[in-house]
Structures are given as structure tokens and as C-alpha cells.
Amino acid sequence: MPLTLTVDGPAWRAHLRTVEKGHPGLVPVAKGNGYGFGVGRLARRAAWLGVDTLAVGTYDEVAGVSSRFGGKVLVLSPWRDFERVTSYDDPALTRRLIHTVSRPGDLPLLLERSPRARFVLELLTSMKRHGMTPAELRELRERCSALGADTLRGLRGIAVHLPLAQGSHLGQLERLLNAVVAARLPTRTIFVSHLTDDELRKIAKAWPDYTFRPRIGTDLWLGDRSALRVTATVLDVHPVERGDVFGYRGRTAPKSGHLLVVSGGTAHGIGLEAPLGELSLRSRAASIARGGMDAVGFVRSPYIIDGKHRLFAEPPHMQASMLFLPTGAHVPAVGDEVDVRVRYTATDVDRVTVT
Numbered sequence: 001m002p003l004t005l006t007v008d009g010p011a012w013r014a015h016l017r018t019v020e021k022g023h024p025g026l027v028p029v030a031k032g033n034g035y036g037f038g039v040g041r042l043a044r045r046a047a048w049l050g051v052d053t054l055a056v057g058t059y060d061e062v063a064g065v066s067s068r069f070g071g072k073v074l075v076l077s078p079w080r081d082f083e084r085v086t087s088y089d090d091p092a093l094t095r096r097l098i099h100t101v102s103r104p105g106d107l108p109l110l111l112e113r114s115p116r117a118r119f120v121l122e123l124l125t126s127m128k129r130h131g132m133t134p135a136e137l138r139e140l141r142e143r144c145s146a147l148g149a150d151t152l153r154g155l156r157g158i159a160v161h162l163p164l165a166q167g168s169h170l171g172q173l174e175r176l177l178n179a180v181v182a183a184r185l186p187t188r189t190i191f192v193s194h195l196t197d198d199e200l201r202k203i204a205k206a207w208p209d210y211t212f213r214p215r216i217g218t219d220l221w222l223g224d225r226s227a228l229r230v231t232a233t234v235l236d237v238h239p240v241e242r243g244d245v246f247g248y249r250g251r252t253a254p255k256s257g258h259l260l261v262v263s264g265g266t267a268h269g270i271g272l273e274a275p276l277g278e279l280s281l282r283s284r285a286a287s288i289a290r291g292g293m294d295a296v297g298f299v300r301s302p303y304i305i306d307g308k309h310r311l312f313a314e315p316p317h318m319q320a321s322m323l324f325l326p327t328g329a330h331v332p333a334v335g336d337e338v339d340v341r342v343r344y345t346a347t348d349v350d351r352v353t354v355t
């Protein structure tokens with residue numbers, strides 16, 4: 001068996017439903033590796049949830065969701081004139097796609113390519129990733145006035161991407177909303193990312209004429225970790241004695257035990273994690289004195305065997321990894337499943353099993 005994500009279906013779906021009920025106007029985010037599930041699967045789940053809009057990260061991800069989810073598809077990466085956008089020649093997709101415009105000069109260019117394009121205007125936050133400052137928003141407004149009343153007919157809202165919680169976002173959001181009001185833009189929909197539930201309640205109360213639509217990925221798809229489990233399969237087991245040579249680089253076993261070959265490697269995003277413990281000379285010396293494996297250059301792996309994170313015997317291979325299991329630990333058999341603690345957003349599993 002390959003690297004597998006096993007999902008407790010009823011628990012996962014119940015969690016998704018709870019998040020959807022608790023966040024009116026929810027825009028689920030499905031991007032990248034699909035938070036471990038794959039973007040296509042999340043698109044089908046979004047359809048099942050009944051939301052009207054799904055967000056993807058990039059234009060390249062649109063095709064993977066647009067056939068599985070029938071609603072609007074919001075692209076989070078801002079439009080640039082070098083993007084390959086498949087909707088330009090497809091009226092049905094043009095109606096469903098919502099672009100993100102983050103610079104005043106981009107809107108006229110987008111409308112030149114796609115006159116009926118739908119779009120949101122992104123405002124720069126303290127993230128400083130993409131977006132317009134209040135002055136740029138005014139500039140955009142002036143350009144639109146010069147270009148004609150129709151220029152803003154595709155406007156579907158304002159987008160605000162806040163950093164992950166660091167104190168309250170409300171002061172910043174208030175300032176941005178005042179800039180929106182000052183620019184007299186014909187929309188009252190604000191797409192927000194990374195507001196806490198409490199902040200969402202407060203801002204909705206303070207700005208009752210506006211609709212706030214939270215864009216949520218992690219807390220939606222991965223919010224109930226107890227419903228999720230990643231496992232690898234033990235593919236081979238070899239006993240080794242101290243001094244035995246193994247691996248691509250001809251390492252020697254520092255003591256006796258077993259080498260385990262397990263599924264999952266660099267192609268899955270299994271990487272070397274931080275070395276065990278502190279790296280000070282003193283702690284390394286202490287570790288050597290105890291016969292610690294990390295002192296001889298072995299690095300902690302995300303594989304859990306017999307209740308412990310085990311050490312990589314050498315850097316992960318493309319689709320498998322070699323672990324060292326010291327004498328004394330329970331040795332799993334070929335075919336056994338072992339738990340793997342990975343970051344879901346950085347791991348591509350071979351198989352997703354929903355129970």
C-alpha cells in the first residue's frame with residue numbers, strides 16, 4: 001500500500017457542514033495539493049456543501065474544479081497580462097470565473113482581453129503580498145470614470161487577505177473599508193481571509209450594510225484532525241549489526257537494530273525535518289554520551305513506530321524512506337501500516353480513502 005490519507009467520512013462531512021453553517025457566505029478555498037485531499041475532491045465537496053463560490057489559487061487550477069463544481073470560481077492569485085486564461089474564449093466559463101485585480105493598470109488590460117470579465121479588487125494589507133493601497137484604489141476609480149460607467153459592471157466585491165492572527169485585524173480592516181467607501185465603488189461585498197469568527201461577527205455588526213464572505217481553507221478541510229490519518233506501509237525490514245553498510249551513500253549502522261523501508265519519499269513531500277533536540281555542542285556531546293542517534297547525523301522522521309518518531313537512516317528516497325529502528329523496539333512486519341505525521345498542505349499522498 002502506498003502513502004494513504006484515510007478520512008473518517010461521517011466525522012469529516014459533519015465538520016464541513018458545521019463550518020459552512022457557522023460561516024454564511026463561506027467561500028471554500030481549494031488550491032495547491034488540495035490540502036492533502038486533491039483539488040478535484042474538494043471541488044466535489046464544495047458542490048455537496050452547496051456554496052455558490054469556490055476559490056482556487058491559480059489559473060492553472062481552474063480546469064480541475066470547473067467541471068466538478070458548477071458555481072463561481074474565484075482565482076486568488078491576481079490577474080496579470082501574462083496569465084494563460086482559458087476563459088477568454090469561453091463565454092460559459094467567463095460568466096463563472098471571478099478574477100482578482102490587484103493593480104489599477106490591470107483592470108483596463110483585463111477588460112480588453114475579456115470585456116465581460118467578473119472581478120474583485122484586492123486591497124493591500126499588512127501582508128504586503130498583493131493589492132492596492134487606498135491611493136491606488138482612488139487611481140483605479142478615476143481610470144474607470146474616464147473609461148466609462150460600464151468599466152465596473154463586472155465588479156463582484158473587494159478582497160482583503162489578512163495575515164494569520166497577530167492581534168486584532170479590525171483596525172486595519174476598518175481603515176480599508178473606509179477607503180472602499182471613499183472610492184465610491186459599486187459593491188458591498190467584502191471577501192476576507194483569516195478573520196477569526198469573533199472578528200467576523202464584530203465587523204459584520206459594525207458594517208451592517210456590507211456582506212462579509214470568509215475565504216477558508218485550512219480550518220474547513222483540516223479543522224477536524226481527528227477525522228484524518230496518514231499512514232505508510234512497511235515495504236521491507238532488514239536486521240543490521242553495528243558497522244553494517246547500507247543506503248545510497250554507504251553509511252554504517254551505528255548500532256544494531258533494523259532498517260525499515262517504508263512508503264513515502266521526496267515525491268510525496270516527505271522531507272528531512274529539524275534534527276532531533278538542540279544542536280548546541282553541549283547537547284550533542286550529551287547525546288553522544290547517551291549513544292543518541294541524532295549525534296551521529298540521523299534526523300527525525302515523521303514516521304511513528306512503536307509510539308515514537310523514528311529516525312531516517314538516510315535522506316528520503318523518491319518514493320520510499322529508510323528508517324532506523326534500534327534494538328528493543330517492536331519491529332513491524334512487511335505490510336503493516338504505520339502512522340506518519342505530516343503537514344497536509346505539503347504532502348501528496350498516493351491515495352485518499354474516505355470511510
Ligand SMILES: *Cc1c(COP(=O)(O)O)cnc(C)c1O
Pocket residue numbers: 029031076161193194215216217218219
Ligand atoms: C490560501 C488562501 C486562503 C485560505 O487560507 P487558509 O489559511 O488555508 O484558510 C485565503 N485567502 C487567500 C488569499 C489565500 O491565498
